[in-house]
Amino acid sequence: xxxxxxxxxxxxxxxxxxxxxxxxxxxxxxxxxxxxxxxxxxxxxxxxxxxxxxxxxxxxxxxxxxxxxxxxxxxxxxxxxxxxxxxxxxxxxxxxxxxxxxxxxxxxxxxxxxxxxxxxxxxxxxxxxxxxxxxxxxxxxxxxxxxxxxxxxxxxxxxxxxxxxxxxxxxxxxxxxxxxxxxxxxxxxxxxxxxxxxxxxxxxxxxxxxxxxxxxxxxxxxxxxxxxxxxxxxxxxxxxxx
Numbered sequence: 001x002x003x004x005x006x007x008x009x010x011x012x013x014x015x016x017x018x019x020x021x022x023x024x025x026x027x028x029x030x031x032x033x034x035x036x037x038x039x040x041x042x043x044x045x046x047x048x049x050x051x052x053x054x055x056x057x058x059x060x061x062x063x064x065x066x067x068x069x070x071x072x073x074x075x076x077x078x079x080x081x082x083x084x085x086x087x088x089x090x091x092x093x094x095x096x097x098x099x100x101x102x103x104x105x106x107x108x109x110x111x112x113x114x115x116x117x118x119x120x121x122x123x124x125x126x127x128x129x130x131x132x133x134x135x136x137x138x139x140x141x142x143x144x145x146x147x148x149x150x151x152x153x154x155x156x157x158x159x160x161x162x163x164x165x166x167x168x169x170x171x172x173x174x175x176x177x178x179x180x181x182x183x184x185x186x187x188x189x190x191x192x193x194x195x196x197x198x199x200x201x202x203x204x205x206x207x208x209x210x211x212x213x214x215x216x217x218x219x220x221x222x223x224x225x226x227x228x229x230x231x232x233x234x235x236x237x238x239x240x241x242x
Contacts, residue, residue: 003224006031009079010223011072013062013120014089015055016043018190019140022212023086023219028054030220032084035075037062062089062116072123082127084223087120088140090155098153106154113158114165121169125178133176136223139166141184143236159184163232170230179229181222185215186236205238 010027014020015036021043024036028051037060038044044057056078060067075082093109094101117139128135144156145163162182170180188210218235222228234240 003030003220005084005220005224008032008083009075009081010034010084010086011037011075011082011124012086012088013037013060013071013116014140016040016047019185019188019212019215019219020086020088021047022216023088024055025051026213026216026220027084027086027223033079035071035078037071038089062087062119063111065119065122068116068119069123072120072127076127081131082124083135085120085124085135085137086140086219086223087117087124087137089116090140092152093154095151097151101154109154110158110161113155114161117162118165121165121180125169125173128173128178129176133178135178136225137169137173137178137180138219138222139180139182140219141166141182141232143184143186143234143239145184145232146234146240147186147236147242166232167230174229179225181225181228181230182232183215183218183222184232184234184236184240186210186234186239188212188215204236205241208237210235210237 010032012020012024015024016038024034027034034055035058036055037058039061041059048055048057058071060071090113094105139162141162142159144152145160166182215235218233
């Protein structure tokens with residue numbers, strides 16, 4: 001279903017590839033002005049070209065609070081306000097048993113997948129409150145919270161934290177009219193899956209893995225939902241229905 005987001009100011013992190021890229025393009029097609037944030041400058045440049053100028057690339061790293069604050073400030077400088085944010089940046093970490101993780105590897109996953117979301121929420125919330133309230137924030141989580149997968153301990157722990165952040169932020173921001181929700185994708189056809197882990201389609205009830213555009217559809221729905229806040233939307237082909 002087509003959604004009209006004409007004029008809306010949107011910030012997407014982890015936008016150079018995968019779900020973030022698909023989401024940024026979907027927001028742009030819906031008429032929004034999009035600030036795309038990622039550490040991958042080349043991927044951002046390609047994304048901006050494909051969007052015919054609707055997407056503004058901004059190189060930034062969610063592991064650094066100053067860079068996150070600047071990304072929000074630069075979005076507002078470019079578009080005048082911030083209406084929607086999709087906190088999507090994430091890393092999978094080593095695909096190994098938990099006892100083989102080093103302190104550094106585990107902390108590296110948490111710094112992006114959990115603390116990165118918190119940093120984004122912090123500065124997005126301040127901006128949305130300061131501009132008079134209202135707005136939508138969508139965090140990317142994972143089906144790993146409810147459907148355990150061996151070798152993913154760090155990411156699963158981080159995504160569980162994202163669920164908690166989402167619910168707490170939803171309650172804290174509700175008085176200001178800001179909705180905060182999360183999308184929990186199942187295995188999705190991205191570079192992380194095909195290049196790094198080499199996984200084939202798992203045993204999914206719908207019989208296939210997701211395309212990034214299908215997750216982006218769910219993100220757009222959450223970004224337009226007037227009466228949903230504190231929700232986690234599973235988009236996993238039925239894996240968590242078992």
